[in-house]
Amino acid sequence: xxxxxxxxxxxxxxxxxxxxxxxxxxxxxxxxxxxxxxxxxxxxxxxxxxxxxxxxxxxxxxxxxxxxxxxxxxxxxxxxxxxxxxxxxxxxxxxxxxxxxxxxxxxxxxxx
Numbered sequence: 441x442x443x444x445x446x447x448x449x450x451x452x453x454x455x456x457x458x459x460x461x462x463x464x465x466x467x468x469x470x471x472x473x474x475x476x477x478x479x480x481x482x483x484x485x486x487x488x489x490x491x492x493x494x495x496x497x498x499x500x501x502x503x504x505x506x507x508x509x510x511x512x513x514x515x516x517x518x519x520x521x522x523x524x525x526x527x528x529x530x531x532x533x534x535x536x537x538x539x540x541x542x543x544x545x546x547x548x549x550x551x552x
Contacts, residue, residue, distance in 0.1 A: 445491030445547040448504045452484035456510045468489030491547045501547035
């Protein structure tokens with residue numbers, strides 16, 4: 441069974457891909473989405489290499505958890521603005537928020 445940390449890596453990388461895709465479809469958002477994607481990938485790399493490590497006084501798991509919760513908020517905003525993808529974005533938001541909280545509390549824990 442994967443740990444919360446391992447699952448967070450997958451979600452962070454998936455979110456980065458989503459941001460890049462969104463930026464490719466919208467020139468106004470491209471730079472911001474590219475920046476988001478880069479940050480998510482950097483934290484995914486930290487979590488993969490050292491899930492219990494610390495960067496500038498912040499635990500890698502805390503950084504990952506905050507990014508996952510931020511992604512959840514972003515997905516909720518998209519859901520509210522886009523009826524065709526609303527259900528999927530709300531499901532994504534729920535998963536990201538739950539795992540974000542779990543990884544901050546216990547990065548090496550296993551989902552029940």
